[in-house]
Amino acid sequence: MSGIVCAIRGGASSQPTINQAIGTAIATKLPIYFLYVLNLDFLKKGSQSRTQTISEEMQELGEFILLAAQDQAARQGVTAEGVIREGHVVGDEIVDLCHEVTADYVVLGRPREAIEQNVFTHEQLDQFGAHIERETGAQVIYPGEAEQ
Numbered sequence: 001m002s003g004i005v006c007a008i009r010g011g012a013s014s015q016p017t018i019n020q021a022i023g024t025a026i027a028t029k030l031p032i033y034f035l036y037v038l039n040l041d042f043l044k045k046g047s048q049s050r051t052q053t054i055s056e057e058m059q060e061l062g063e064f065i066l067l068a069a070q071d072q073a074a075r076q077g078v079t080a081e082g083v084i085r086e087g088h089v090v091g092d093e094i095v096d097l098c099h100e101v102t103a104d105y106v107v108l109g110r111p112r113e114a115i116e117q118n119v120f121t122h123e124q125l126d127q128f129g130a131h132i133e134r135e136t137g138a139q140v141i142y143p144g145e146a147e148q
Contacts, residue, residue: 003031005098005138006107007090010036010065016143017109018069024105024141025078032080033101034069036062037090059084091128098136106138 006021008014021032038058066082073080085093098106108129110122129140 002102002104003033004028004105004107005033005035005094005101005103006069007035007037007094008065008069008109010061010068014065014069014109017107018072020141020143021107022073022076022078024107025073025080026076028104030104032073032078033083033097033103034066034073034080035083035085035094035097036066037093038062038084038086039088039090091131094132095135098132098138103136103138106132106136106140108132108140108142110142 004021004024006017008017018034021034024030025032038055062084063082066084070080070082083097085097087093094106097103106129108125110125125142129142132138133140
């Protein structure tokens with residue numbers, strides 16, 4: 001098995017990342033594994049019933065985001081699977097999925113400069129991408145870049 005791992009969060013900011021994954025899949029004829037990671041650590045302080053309800057709703061949101069990405073890929077003739085993981089370290093989940101599917105490529109979104117609350121700066125994202133390449137052997141691609 002081989003393919004393209006593409007971690008997404010949903011919303012308009014994920015669209016360039018999804019487009020890049022689809023373009024790479026078309027060029028390489030590889031399937032895409034869209035990954036959505038649920039980090040539910042913030043729920044540990046809430047009541048058990050409330051935690052369960054929020055967890056279920058976030059799971060449903062993740063499924064919806066993945067289905068939308070899969071549908072977009074399918075409309076362009078690309079095979080795509082959605083994968084939801086629970087974890088507090090997104091990078092670990094990306095690396096684990098890369099190993100599971102023997103990924104050839106990983107598509108990572110770049111933060112927009114206008115957003116001050118990004119998870120990564122560009123420099124940190126480049127370091128993160130290099131870490132993924134070392135750990136998995138997959139080539140990291142950012143939106144707007146062609147695979148090499």
